[in-house]
Amino acid sequence: MSIREQFTIPKNYKWWSYALIGVGLISTLLLYISHGTSADEHVRSRFWASLLQNSVFFLLVVNAAMFFICTTILAWGGWAISFRRVPEAIASAVPVIGIICGAILLAIVFGGDHAIYHWTDAEHVKHDPILNHKSVFLNKNFFLVWTVLTIFLWWVLGKKIRTLSIDTDKGVLSVAENKKFVWKNTVWAALFMVVFALTVMSTIPWLWLMSIDAHWYSTMYSWYTFASTFVSGMALIAIFVVYLKNKGYLEYTNQEHLHDLGKFMFAFSVFWTYLWFSQYMLIWYSNQPEETIYFQPRVHGVYKTIFFLNLIINFLAPLLLLMKRDAKRNYMTITLLAVLIIFGHWLDFFQMVHPGTSKNHVPAMLYDLGIGLGFVGLIMFVTGRSLAKHPMVPKYHPFFKESVIHHT
């Protein structure tokens, strides 16, 4: 079988990515004019909360692609090699979105407003015993150091793992070289995994998202965020794989691989629901005011529709529509559900962030959707460029054959 090695970005694709970035920029500008320039910091916080929600969500989603690569490396999984360049290309958006996200976060923390992060108000923290108690962790300096370090480490380690993979394109490796290659990959993937565990799976959601409701805490929160972004990351990979298959690339990727991507989408939707429910049920059951305060605007307040819609889109739809084997092997269903899942988890982030700043009314979601589409365009743009830079199939990778003969 001949391989189309070189991805040339189709004109349509380029046009769409520019158009979406344009939509994002216009939405940002409109929201800035309508809310961002206001004299009231609570009105201003609407603008920043929207940027926070979108940038954090899409950063965690593209970083989930690197997490997927690292899990397959550590598990010695060979099945994903035939489309390995796709998650690699998606992960190359981490530095770009990371810089945007970091700038937004630092602007919120150091900008002087306290409407989103109450704990940044030093005067208030003095009189607030709970925040005072938490100030060892929730303070501006730690936020600055940890945020910068986190984004930098994701960038550097991700870059290293991508470079290792691209180095295999030079030619056939000997057995000894292959062994060394696998070992090097394992070491770097393990390092990434440690950083990932210390950031996405624990501290980063606490700092970036949970601290919006600074008095409240949940030990499930980081896992829940991780599950949300990982399932969206798998959906994003699936969309790109289907798109490239449609364009006649990725000759060695077939229904068997799509089936496994579908399994990931299915399984982690259920995993997300498990964590969602574990968090909700324990708080509902013990019924303590300082814990139920989080769910008050979400379950009984104005966010009620979004809260239950979230559960329908992210649990019932994947559970029922992806359960059948044929559905997971069908390009159409996978694409539709992948789009639905990404939108659903974006909505999940919407209801995680916005009730913290606007408890009594749901902000007009079209602005946020527009900004979200801008990030989608950015991901398309960076991923497309990165795909076009290197051969599409890592054909000298030691596990390549395993991926070609993959059977589910």
Added chain:
Amino acid sequence: MAVKKFIVGSFDDEAVLFPAVKEVRKAGYKIHDVFTPFPIHGLDKAMGLRDTSLHTAGFIYGIMGTTTALGFITWALTTDWPLNFGGKPFFSLPAWIPIMFELTVLFSAVGMVLTFCYLCQVAPFVKKDHFNLRSTDDLFIMALGCTAKSNDEEMISFLQSVGAKDVTVEHKETEWWLGRYDKETKIFEKTKTELVA
């Protein structure tokens, strides 16, 4: 009970078996079954077997488990014996979801094991006739069913031509039965295995 006649080919290589299965099907012979020492990915597809209905059965059992749990707890805690747990409503769904989940898993798991046993016709004390015991060790056994119209000689030579190491003509019981092999010798009386090649 029905004893039928089969042409049985033994293969000692997976790489020979696969094309052989395809050739045999292409030539129009009916494969009764292929027995292998280990599961071989893709063999079911090569043999043209339909997808198993085990998943559908599992889904139905799961739904049954969910409804059983929901129905029973609802009846017990709202109608039959309402109890006040910390001021929660009698119908407090979130607290029941773990139980509904557990019963879903239990019903689907037990149901699927039993269905699997039924579909494969295996169960304690149930016996099946076998073609060649070495299919549990190191040989791949392909059994072709004979009909009134089929020509034994032709099938034997065809199996040899696609790479079978031995070909035998065997009379075998196709159904399963309760009991012990040694007490069921009468079915073996009819059996006459002849090694033809």
